[in-house]
Amino acid sequence: MQTDKVIDHIVNWLKDYATHAKQNGFVIGVSGGIDSAVTSTLCAKTGLDLLCLEMPIHQATNQVNRASRHIDWLQSNFPNVKRQQVNLTPVFDSLVAAFPNVANEEERFMSLANTRARLRMTSLYYFAALKRYLVAGTGNKVEDFGVGFYTKYGDGGVDLSPIADLLKTEVYAIGKALGVNDEILRAAPTDGLWGDDRTDEDQIGASYPELEWAMKMQDEGKTINDFEGREQEVFSIFKRFNTMNQHKMLPIPVCEIPEMLK
Template sequence: MQTEKVVQHIVDWLRNYAKKNNMEGFVIGVSGGIDSAVTSTLCAQTGLRLLCVEMPIHQAANQVNRAVNHVNWLQENFNNVETTTTHLTPVFDELIVSLPSVENEEDRFMALANTRARLRMTTLYYFAALEKLLVAGTGNKVEDFGVGFYTKYGDGGVDLSPIADLLKTEVYEIAKHLNINQEILQAKPTDGLWGDDRTDEDQIGASYPELEWAMQMDELEKTPKDFSGREAEVFKIYQKLNRANQHKMNPIPVCEIPDEFK
């Protein structure tokens, strides 16, 4: 990958899109992870206004610290970066009290994890509406179009997706080129939605390099029978998630009314 050219292409694309739509800049949720770090840095390089929002919900201290350190680094290097913190823990806790209990607690945990992401999306669009900013997405190609590892109308609810055509390994390559903080480069990827230390790999059952391989094999129309051992296992994981999450990746279905009924 021609990293420097890719970076410049994304920065130009972001700037042109904002100006074409008469927007002042971008707002992004900064989590302390690699994707939001890279995306926020690319937005900052446009020279347009960038508002970084920290939105902790029972967040692990190391995640919060990485996010704070990254925003500090951005402000040291770019004069167009602003930051604000919205503590969503009280809102989340109050919502839990208001919701009915369920028999299957595991289903409840998953629903509440996605609720965290949707509260953050709502918060970002609040600031976007106030300040005439675009909500910048942080999803990469494997998450957005491979396994659908994001929350529908949560972190999937954005105005534009700067890094969605980049594989996770390519995001890391760009991060190194941009001199992203080492602590972020070394941190294991996590969605931070569970209030514990589980990683993306813990949840998915495969690493991002493995998923990228499986995505490539799927595009070549391979089947699990073409592989054995760990490769077969990873390929099955990929295909299962890809099929289950098509509802996230495809446009919302519209019930079209026949003309003769109108």
């Protein structure tokens, strides 16, 4: 990958899109992870306004601190960057208290994790509407088009996706070239939806390099019978997530009414 040229291409794409859309800049949720760190830096490099939101919801302290230090770094390097903290913990707790109890605690826990992401999306669009900003997405290619590892109408609810054509390993390469903090480059990827330190690999069962390999194998038309051992296990994991999450990755289905019925 021609890293510097890719950076310039994305920055120019972001600036052109915002200018033609007659928007003043971007708003992004900064989590302390590599994807939001890279995306926010690319947005900052456009010279347009960038508002970085910190939106903790019972967040692990190390994630909060990484996000804060990254925004400090952005502000020390780019005069167009502003920050805003929105503590969503009491909002989330109030919403949980308003919901009825359910018998299946595991399903409830999963639903509430996705609710966190949707509260953050709502907050991003509040500020976007106030300032005429675009909500910048932070999903990479493996998450958005491989395993669908994001929340529908949560972190998947965005106006544009600057890094969605980059594999996770490519995002790390971009981050290193941009000068993103080492603590973010070293941190294990996590969606931050659980209030603890569980990683993406803990949830998925495979690392991003493994998932990138499986995605490539699927594109080449391979099947699970072409592999054995760990490769077969990883390919099976990838196929399961890819199949299960097609509803996120495909356009919303529209019930088309036959002309004869109109």
